[in-house]
Amino acid sequence: MSEAFGFREFGGPQVQDFFDRPDPVPSPAEVLIRVTVAAVNPLDHKLRSGVVPQFYGDRPFPQVFGAEAAGVVLAVGADVEGLDVGDTVFGCTLSGAGTYAGTTVLLGTNTARKPEGLRDDWAATIPVAGTSALNAVDQLDLPSGATILVNGVGGGVGLLTAQVARDRGLHVIGTGSTAKRTLAEAVGATFVDYTEGQVVARVRELAPDGVDGVVDLVGGASLRTVAPLVRDPKKVVSVADPAVAELGGEMVHRRVDRADLERVAALMVEGRLDPYIVRTYPLSQAPEALALVESGHALGKVVIDLTGGTASEG
Ligand SMILES: NC(=O)c1ccc[n+]([C@@H]2O[C@H](COP(=O)([O-])OP(=O)(O)OC[C@H]3O[C@@H](n4cnc5c(N)ncnc54)[C@H](OP(=O)(O)O)[C@@H]3O)[C@@H](O)[C@H]2O)c1
The missing domain is CATH 3.90.180.10 (Medium-chain alcohol dehydrogenases, catalytic domain)
Known part of the structure; x- marks a missing residue:
């Protein structure tokens, strides 16, 4: 008991x-x-x-x-x-x-x-948040040097996603409210404060040709706002909102198997993920x-x- x-x-x-x-x-x-x-x-x-x-x-x-x-x-x-x-x-x-x-x-x-x-x-x-981040970045399968937008960077999955992406040599732009700036920047993301408005214009300043991938952790209207920022609509993945399919993207395929648990754990032990x-x-x-x-x-x-x-x- x-x-x-x-x-x-x-x-x-x-x-x-x-x-x-x-x-x-x-x-x-x-x-x-x-x-x-x-x-x-x-x-x-x-x-x-x-x-x-x-x-x-x-x-x-x-x-x-x-x-x-x-x-x-x-x-x-x-x-x-x-x-x-x-x-x-x-x-x-x-x-x-x-x-x-x-x-x-x-x-x-x-x-x-x-x-x-x-x-x-x-x-x-690790089992929910850590592997979500891993599966999302794996699914986008972007080369080193590409730019990724993490929509909702300051939450549990967002900060992990930004770190997994950075660890693969990706440039990370992250959206969040003002209180998220310090941690977002600590994980190497260029922060876009959505409470200041102009999210699309601000991201376009940072990536004039659009971003190479989007990991969405928010869904709804926020997802619809940022999805057009990606060059290839197939490179939008969400863990939060199945409506991503209507925008040409897809939900993150979750596995949560032992191999993925061990991969995330290894990144933490090696000091590459917090x-x-x-x-x-x-x-x-x-x-x-x-x-x-x-x-x-x-x-x-x-x-x-x-x-x-x-x-x-x-
Ligand atoms: N399918 C799956 O297996 C799976 C697994 C894990 C998570 N999820 C889902 O993924 C979502 C995120 O999970 P989580 O654990 O990261 O949640 P969380 O810790 O609550 O973080 C969500 C973050 O989104 C931010 N946010 C809210 N509105 C926003 C907006 N308009 N623009 C940018 N950021 C915004 C929030 O804070 P601020 O607004 O203050 O910045 C918060 O930091 C949830 O819906 C969860 O259910 C699904």
């Missing part, structure tokens, strides 16, 4: 609750872990709001928030290869078991051993952590420490 934070039905923050949950029983394809750190993603509040009710099928309520975590393996399903009890790991709960809880189950194929030298909180940001965890909350403050991400204007990554720590910044 462990304490968990989740929701009793689809709805707004008023349906959220803490409750005790029996340790989930791993299927043959899963591992049971003691969660050390869970990362917070927009997916968490989107699932609570019921905007993607099909995501986990007809999983019974109450449901537990969270899709990515780091932790220690307590039990291993019969079909899981390459993971043992006692391993420190990080991965995804694609079954919807949630990660804002003392224990959860992760799918073995979407879980990797944490390499030496990688912090648990950094590892917890998830920029700006706030760490204890489980008791999970509502505040989620509200910050639900504001739509989070800076970097927000994580929840399940080991009994207190709230901290930076």
Whole structure:
């Protein structure tokens, strides 16, 4: 049994609750872990709001928030290869078991051993945010020296995307609100503050012939504004909005397999990628952590420490 934070039905923050949950029983394809750190993603509040009710099928309520975590393996399903009890790991709960809880189950194929030298909180940001950044930049497949626009550069996926792109020798232009400038510039992006207006004109000043690729993390009207800035419409990818297909681009094909988890982890261990965890909350403050991400204007990554720590910044 462990304490968990989740929701009793689809709805707004008023349906959220803490409750005790029996340790989930791993299927043959899963591992049971003691969660050390869970990362917070927009997916968490989107699932609570019921905007993607099909995501986990007809999983019974109450449901537990969270899709990515780091932790220690307590039990291993019969079909899981390459993971043992006692391993420190990080991965995804694609079954919807949630990660804002003392224990959860992760799918073995979407879980990797944490390499030496990688912090648990950094590892917890890899399965959703880290691999999204990797998959997006991989998909654009641009040569060194090309210019990429990261729309929404200051959030969890945006800062990681900018770093993966820079690591491949790409020039990065990033859009965000004023508070995102410092971190965007710290990761090497040329920052365009959308609150000042004139986003298109400003990007055209920086890239008069247009950009070579766009990674969109915002969607909607913002995506429609920046998409025409790319020379080849096929080089617009989004993780946020399937309507990108109407503009000639495509959604990022997500894999979240063990090989990608290990690739992102290696970049972090080698000092080439920082998830920029700006706030760490204890489980008791999970509502505040989620509200910050639900504001739509989070800076970097927000994580929840399940080991009994207190709230901290930076
Ligand atoms: N399909 C997948 O597998 C997958 C995986 C990961 C994420 N996602 C989706 O990708 C999106 C981004 O995720 P995330 O974790 O990076 O979210 P996040 O941490 O909340 O960051 C989103 C960022 O976008 C910025 N933003 C909002 N409006 C903007 C605008 N008009 N122009 C430029 N920037 C704007 C926000 O702050 P400011 O406005 O203050 O700059 C914020 O920094 C979410 O919709 C998420 O659900 C999908």
